[in-house]
Amino acid sequence: HDAATPPPADTKWYARRDVIGRVAGGAFLPLAVSLGRVPGTDGFCAVIHDITRWKRAEETAEKARAHAEAANLQKSTFLSEVASEIRDPVDAMIGFADLIGSESLGPVGNERYLEYLDDIKRSGHQVIDLVTILHDLAKVESGRMELNFEAVSLAEIVSEVTAVMAPKANRQRVIVRTHLPSSVPPVVGDHDTIRQITTNLVANSIRSTPAGGQLIVSIKYEVETGVSLRFRDSGVGMRQDEIESALRAPGAGQVSSGAESGRLGLPLTKALAEANRAELSIASTPGEGTLVEVRFPPARVLLD
Template structure:
């Protein structure tokens, strides 16, 4: 009985641990699909797809200071709105424990009775013992059969008969083995001097575990249990683990390829920029000499226009290659960002003064929002270039009579810089293409001097290197809003929290 009690305790702990392990594996297998989702969306997504792994599993959202509701749960995501947990139905998860516990106690009692024999008893038990054996065997929720040392059947319960499709009571151990082998195959798992463990695989896909244990005076007992669901669960877990290993390997390989491609791109652009900028400088220098007619007149007046065109085109190409090289350095992480104290209000006022003349010439109204009083720790020149690229696009693509607004909004943990315009706007397809460098879009955006289309890409790279993110919202004919969220210094966040 002590052994049965220990078995029940061990079985309960193991069942809970296995269930939690399954939830952890399922959570990791689905984690790659949940990176950019809010906790509420994660709950909906998980509840739609988790039933492919465990039909009895659900996803819940609870507060950070509350404990899990059930014994079988696993936390997979934590955010400001709470903790997302996977939970199993406690009744479903622990359903088999009481059955196995009852079987363990009944089996222990049966073994005690079987090993207790009256003096003078022969090889076969008498009628009283048979009734006792039959009563105990019927209470065990497993297929049970007891045999004499010669292989004659002493007693078996109905589950054992159903497993082997036995109709006659006069059956021997060899007959039972033949019946088991039909329609499947037996695999020996372990064997020693006392016990033998077998696994029976049937044609219908079911799997039975056969455990043979010794009894007194040479007899032995056969226990038959259905482990089909356990095998399917193990197969599923192994498949999930293998998929995780493959995904991790592919991710590592693709990461190495992407890093190598990024390094190659940066090196290529650096060499290309150097090789082209050197002759361009010569072209621009000689064009400047010819423009001033340093060594004498050119002759025809049209040559002066040609020289000016050569100089302007060379300077445009030189600026384009400088921009390309800057983007390559930013994306490759090779450009060091300084940590300057940057007052946000001064930054916006400076950018407004810089672009006010250009906006007036384009017939636009340039407006600066209310002060926010925040101070960023960032690269001052980088912040100016980031906002300058965005404001320049807003002024360029806003028709005369429009409006460009600069604003900043401060919170306890960060600042949002916002540039809005009432310009041409963009469709969803055009907006999606902005994440790709050199994307100039359709003919609506093809204007003189637009450049290689790297302004937004450079602004996004500076924002990300500064620890922030950039988001763009736009609608055709209504305008565009570019919002950049940047973190505040940690000491300011701590003071705001106090």
């Protein structure tokens, strides 16, 4: 078909292929060829487009993607190595603090020193928690975390986690309630990481809720949306920019007030949810509380 004469508007197009053409000088040229049948005749027409610009744009985008993936892998590897290097000396510090506190080699001599040892151990365990989160986050980002997908009962996990966290909630004077209907079906996921997600979110809610407040952990099933795991607290709440910051990186979200592990815990929790093919969302109002929802889509729900 003459390039100067466009094909009829009602031409029926059958195929489009990307091919390599050769110009008069011998150089190669990427082309897109569309083949169609001219209506009312037995003839066919072909339209050929020079797609050099599109191919160059694709190559540029592919190089940028590969560069970003390499940079992300390098960052994850670095975080994992740093976490491993920090863990051993901190473990040793905690061990020596335990040994001194036991006074097995002789009395410490002053009660204040024993209090300082408790401070050392407490701080050491906080560092270990941070290192563990960094290590896990690096594994998730680099795709090296092994997951065992199976049928998981969210009700059982919530019951276990809230029982373990009860002493912490009691110390904070936060009431923890659960709503776990037996009609909610299990989901397909990794038991250990879903338990970690639940633990992180319960701990964050307790941490951000003032004395006398409450946390309600519930599960719900809807045919259209799947199974939801919800954490609703009456804590200090967050602005939208604080939510975005808390999910993106260690930031200023009130949900992690006073605890560095909480700041890192939300990005890790979001990454673990996505690794389980679930979606984490946060809705919050300053002064009124926060609702965190982990939703497993219908494709991840096991029905009888």
